[in-house]
Amino acid sequence: MPGPGPTYASRAGILARRTAPLAALVAVFLFQTILNVDTVVVFPLYLGAVLMGAILEERLESFAVAGVAVLALLFRPMMASGHTSEIGPAVLLSAVTLGVGTVVNELTRHSRSVAAAAQHRVVELSAAERSLRATLESAGVGLALAGLNGNWLEVNQPLALILGRSRDELFRTTLAEVTADGDQAALRDGLALLRSRDVMSWSADVHVVRPDGAVLPSALLIARLPTPPIGDATLLVQVSDISARERAQSIANCVAAVRQVIVSSSAVDAAMPQLLEAFSGYLGWSVAQYWAMDSETHTMRVRNAWNTGGPILEGFLHASRGMSVALGSSMVGRVWKSGVLSAEEDLEKASGDERLTAARSVGLHSAVAFPIVDSGEVTGVIELVSDHARILQDDEVTMLATAGVEIGQFIRRSETAQALKRSEADHRAIYEHSPFGIARISSGGELLEANPAVLRMLERDEEAMRQTAWPELLRAYDQVAARQRKAQFLAGITDGSSIQVRAATSSGKWLWLQLTATSIPDANGRPEHVLVMVEDVTAVRETSDRLNEALEAQREANANLERTDRTKSEFLSIVSHEFRTALTGIQGFSELIRDGGLESDEVHAYGGYIFNDADRVNRLIGDMLDLDRMESGRMSMRTTDVDINDVLMEAISRAAPSAVTSEFKSDLDARLPIVAGDRDRLIQVVSNLVNNAVKYSPEGGTITLSSRVDGRFVLISVSDSGIGIPPEEIGHVFERFRRVRSGAAQSIPGTGLGLTIVKQIVEMHGGKIWVESALGHGSSFHFTVPLSPEAVKAMQQLQHA
């Protein structure tokens, strides 16, 4: 079974090595035996073989080789009796051989095991180094060995990555050269302390600078390693990228700052610069601008801006201030439209946004814009611009988006609060300066507060108002409310009902106050207090009272006018009816006469009808004209001294000739004083009454005229025993055209104006007229004419006498 070559060869080698000393011994023994050489002579050869065995073989084999050599040495003296003398030296040589072989073997083995151990150590060491290096390379942190001056001796790959250089490039720099200028001094101090062994390790958070200028926050730890026996002292340098930690910290700080501003501010305009400063400062942006919605133009404009300073920003800020962004245009407009954050790492690629592309040319590099959102509506945009390349990390995006919502809510809250504050201030101002009195009343009826107008109105101070004036007003309110069947003041007024009450000022002036009460409910809807508006309506009330009087008078005048108007048209209607009735006969009979063919007695009779009706029309016209003159006050009275008894007698003498069936009686007061009056008119009055008496006494009868003094008047009566007036008509006999036309009266002619004219004349004399009547028993008309003042005096003197 042929194994692989090397294995076979090594086995062959091992066999050769193992057998070589024995073969040498055999060769020496044969040489001695054959040549019969003296033992002493060949001894070095034996010793050489034994040594070979001792060196090449393990302990047992080496001992076996030595034993064989001893036997070979002793063999000749023992076998050849002639060589007895050689026995002694042979034993000695054998012992030497055995001893040397054993010692050499031991030594060889020892040295071999030492070498093996050393070899083993070397293997172990190199393995350890490999794993160490692997660990080093795979470490998350940058590790390096450096000289006491910061020159790199050894660097791992992570460090090269952190510092943005290859290892070779790195070896051309020093620790100081990759550190930001701001941290150089601290680093120098640290290295000095390490060199002087004042400290054995030093750490600091520093910024390292990459060749592209990017600055990375890093945690630096430098430890001085124990100085090796040979070589220089070295430093172990550990650099870890803490930008993530730093960013997280910045973000946390920024969030804290934003929240702090939000909770401690009330006005947006005061808070916004602080918010922008927080974004700029904590997150490292050169410019922060707040674009707010201009609701009139529906564009966004910069309302607040914050920047880290520097002349290069001026142009950009200026360009931003002068700009109105429309929905959807430029980065701000796109954020406004989409409602999501938008970032531009390299402003050169900010397509369609000239302001930002121009910003790139003045050294600004990256920008981000995020929406201010309230209830899902974008109300503004915050734009951050950086002067170096910024790749936005997820946590920063999340933070900005969240901040946008929080700020949006804050703006809404603050605007609401502002509006509330304004309206509160407005209300307070109204309360203080209102010309109307305003008072707040507790649900128990006590005055809580009264504004200056109330106090002024009633000329009271607040104390007097509370103690006396208000309780009086409350009582007055309830009294009026009770009269008007309205709710009492405390009986749950919610309707803003108004009541006017009388109230006295402290100087005793009486006012009309209008109290309008409205109950103000608390959060649970229960009436918490009552708001009372107090108005001085004295002037209004007085004016309105006067106005009411005037209105009342006007109304009455209107009603009269209306009545007059109605009366007038009724009058017209009646008059035209009367005329046409009269004309019917006139026209009809005259047409018959005109057409001829009539007997002469017919013509005579018809002529009579025509004459009577024409006469009636004539009288009607006369009466109407009289009445019109009297009613319009255009009839003048020719007042003279009148003897009423004379008037009565005159009337009788006029009526008597045509009143053949009536008997006239007179009952006159012979001592009747003379009165002032229009004699003809008074005769007209009496004649009318007498004619009526005759007309309405178709069966004939007695007509009595009487006169007497009644107080300051002369009382005249005309009584008949005729048909009388029905009770339902008696109240209307003096009205125009109210002729009694029922029963026996129906064929009694008349214009219907006589008694109306009579009444007018009596009243023009300052007297009165009235009638008493019983149907079927006759009527009595009475009228008075006032005595002259002299006559009254005379009468009184007479009575006294």
Next chain:
Amino acid sequence: MREVDASGFKVLVADDNEVAQRLYKRVLEKAGYPVLIAADGLQAVDLALGQRPAMILMDVAMPGIDGLEAMRRIKAEIPGMPIVIASAHSMASDRERFLAAGADNVLSKPFQLHDLISIVEQLANPK
């Protein structure tokens, strides 16, 4: 003129004015129509129901019940009775009022005699 044609066409005249009564009587009888006279509304109703005239000439302003009330009562009993309201209330609104109250025709006072006759003839000889 048409005495023969008209004979038997009895006309009831209701008017409180004696002169008017005489005029109607004279003119209508001459034209051949027998005339009944009522001096007030109640009388008119009585005569209309009792005598059954061929038509009625009715004044409005009469003592007692007026002409319109009399007409209403008569029409309630004899709906087909032709009634002509003859009134001195001669405004246009009056004419409407009377027709609305049920009058078959209206004659305004004062009237020309041939108007009176032609109104009666129309009713006596309907086409």
